[in-house]
Amino acid sequence: xxxxxxxxxxxxxxxxxxxxxxxxxxxxxxxxxxxxxxxxxxxxxxxxxxxxxxxxxxxxxxxxxxxxxxxxxxxxxxxxxxxxxxxxxxxxxxxxxxxxxxxxxxxxxxxxx
Amino acid sequence: xxxxxxxxxxxxxxxxxxxxxxxxxxxxxxxxxxxxxxxxxxxxxxxxxxxxxxxxxxxxxxxxxxxxxxxxxxxxxxxxxxxxxxxxxxxxxxxxxxxxxxxxxxxxxxxxx
Numbered sequence: 001x002x003x004x005x006x007x008x009x010x011x012x013x014x015x016x017x018x019x020x021x022x023x024x025x026x027x028x029x030x031x032x033x034x035x036x037x038x039x040x041x042x043x044x045x046x047x048x049x050x051x052x053x054x055x056x057x058x059x060x061x062x063x064x065x066x067x068x069x070x071x072x073x074x075x076x077x078x079x080x081x082x083x084x085x086x087x088x089x090x091x092x093x094x095x096x097x098x099x100x101x102x103x104x105x106x107x108x109x110x111x112x113x
Numbered sequence: 114x115x116x117x118x119x120x121x122x123x124x125x126x127x128x129x130x131x132x133x134x135x136x137x138x139x140x141x142x143x144x145x146x147x148x149x150x151x152x153x154x155x156x157x158x159x160x161x162x163x164x165x166x167x168x169x170x171x172x173x174x175x176x177x178x179x180x181x182x183x184x185x186x187x188x189x190x191x192x193x194x195x196x197x198x199x200x201x202x203x204x205x206x207x208x209x210x211x212x213x214x215x216x217x218x219x220x221x222x223x224x225x226x
Contacts, residue, residue, distance in 0.1 A: 006156070034214065034215075036217075042219075043203070043217045043218060043219045043220060044203065044205075044217040046214050046215075049214055090156065090157055092157075092215075094213075100159060100162055100170075100172075101147065101159065101205075101207075101215050102159060103149070103156050103157035103158075103159070104156055104157075105156030106151075106156040106157070
């Protein structure tokens with residue numbers, strides 16, 4: 001069965017510090033991979049996605065993610081976090097055998113001044 | 114441009130009462146439609162998805178059902194709500210295969226009392 005794991009439930013970083021949010025997936029083939037952000041009171045917004053090709057993908061708001069097939073991971077990174085980045089982050093997998101998306105449990109990010 | 118409407122934004126319902134959440138999409142044809150639930154500590158859980166009118170796939174057996182009476186309308190229902198049905202419900206759509214991104218509604222906060 002497909003699954004998405006975000007091992008960090010909650011992360012706290014200082015403003016200006018670097019950030020890495022972890023995501024691991026379980027799927028028999030190479031999936032389509034996504035990172036979404038949910039800010040307080042707002043809907044889900046797509047940060048970036050990976051389909052194929054270059055394993056390092058750039059997204060909006062200065063985020064990037066790297067697909068590592070050997071580790072079944074798709075970790076999200078940002079070199080310098082801003083206070084406005086405080087939100088819930090979801091990793092998602094798209095399954096090509098059907099039109100399904102599966103999400104991780106989310107990582108809540110707190111940014112302290 | 115495509116838009117997705119989901120209502121109501123918040124809902125408080127007594128245990129045992131029925132439920133009907135509606136989601137409509139504008140600006141696209143034959144979308145894939147999804148219902149997700151976000152429960153505390155559990156992330157986004159795929160409940161139902163639909164690839165066409167009258168075609169509903171259920172991911173998790175539960176007290177809920179879904180229907181797609183029209184191409185761009187997706188309804189989440191329950192005959193008798195349980196306390197455990199409380200949560201944040203998100204409707205989403207995509208077109209093409211799951212390589213395409215999903216677009217999300219603003220969600221409905223359901224509290225069963």
